[in-house]
Amino acid sequence: MTAENGADSRDYPAGAYAPNGELWWRLRYAPGTRRPYGDERKLAAWLTFNVNEGDTFTMTDLRRALGDNNPNNAEHLNRRLRRLRRDGWRVPSNVDDRTLPVGTYRLEAKGWHPGLGTRPRSEEVSAADRRRVFDRDNWRCVVCGVGSGEPYPEDPASRAVLTVGHRIPRDLGGSVEIDNLQTECKRCNEPLRQELGLPETLAELLPQVRRFTTADLKTLLSWLQAKQRIRTRVDTAYDRARRLSEGEQELLKQTLLKMIQGDPKSSSG
Numbered sequence: 001m002t003a004e005n006g007a008d009s010r011d012y013p014a015g016a017y018a019p020n021g022e023l024w025w026r027l028r029y030a031p032g033t034r035r036p037y038g039d040e041r042k043l044a045a046w047l048t049f050n051v052n053e054g055d056t057f058t059m060t061d062l063r064r065a066l067g068d069n070n071p072n073n074a075e076h077l078n079r080r081l082r083r084l085r086r087d088g089w090r091v092p093s094n095v096d097d098r099t100l101p102v103g104t105y106r107l108e109a110k111g112w113h114p115g116l117g118t119r120p121r122s123e124e125v126s127a128a129d130r131r132r133v134f135d136r137d138n139w140r141c142v143v144c145g146v147g148s149g150e151p152y153p154e155d156p157a158s159r160a161v162l163t164v165g166h167r168i169p170r171d172l173g174g175s176v177e178i179d180n181l182q183t184e185c186k187r188c189n190e191p192l193r194q195e196l197g198l199p200e201t202l203a204e205l206l207p208q209v210r211r212f213t214t215a216d217l218k219t220l221l222s223w224l225q226a227k228q229r230i231r232t233r234v235d236t237a238y239d240r241a242r243r244l245s246e247g248e249q250e251l252l253k254q255t256l257l258k259m260i261q262g263d264p265k266s267s268s269g
């Protein structure tokens with residue numbers, strides 16, 4: 001792991017190079033497209049050709065591997081690493097194996113990498129099923145309630161990307177049938193927070209809940225009982241309004257303003 005940023009001067013086997021002759025982990029765009037090339041694939045390629053099975057590598061190595069333009073965020077990279085499991089990789093971290101220092105990983109088994117061609121998709125949910133699940137759940141994360149593309153209330157700079165999660169995890173025998181699928185934002189879909197040892201405790205949560213109004217308490221209880229955030233009629237109207245064209249959304253805003261102001265012409269739009 002001596003390669004400096006951007007300086008991959010050594011020769012690699014043919015499988016390390018994308019069709020355009022660049023190393024897979026240096027690609028900006030997926031071959032033949034203008035779509036950014038995914039970090040997960042880059043990591044798979046870099047690990048394949050730079051780390052031997054049984055050896056360890058660090059978060060710093062990963063950052064170097066992906067170059068300056070990539071997020072250096074540890075959580076982002078951890079998430080990408082975990083996703084590699086689906087492609088057959090075994091890369092335990094300090095969370096899985098306490099003998100490893102924090103930020104160090106051991107490459108136990110290599111899996112799919114871009115040099116092998118098409119990625120196996122056996123575990124994936126079909127596009128049609130995804131669409132059905134999103135439609136059924138009103139294009140909102142059933143865990144936190146955030147809508148597709150909406151900013152997170154506690155982190156307005158990042159916007160929600162929806163994905164399909166399993167109610168009963170695949171590892172525990174859950175199926176890929178629609179009944180076992182639900183809409184989740186990528187953040188809620190990611191088990192990393194819990195695995196990092198940051199579960200909530202009742203002792204920490206209760207003081208906040210004790211300050212709630214009775215109405216808030218009832219809402220929270222009903223959500224817990226339903227195992228999802230229940231939409232109010234305002235939420236539902238908002239969901240529908242978000243699917244209006246921009247022009248119609250503008251008209252709706254004007255109409256709402258007039259309604260609020262009690263203008264008798266409000267419904268003449």
Ligand SMILES: [Zn+2]
Nearest residue numbers: 141144185188
């Ligand atoms: Zn969520």
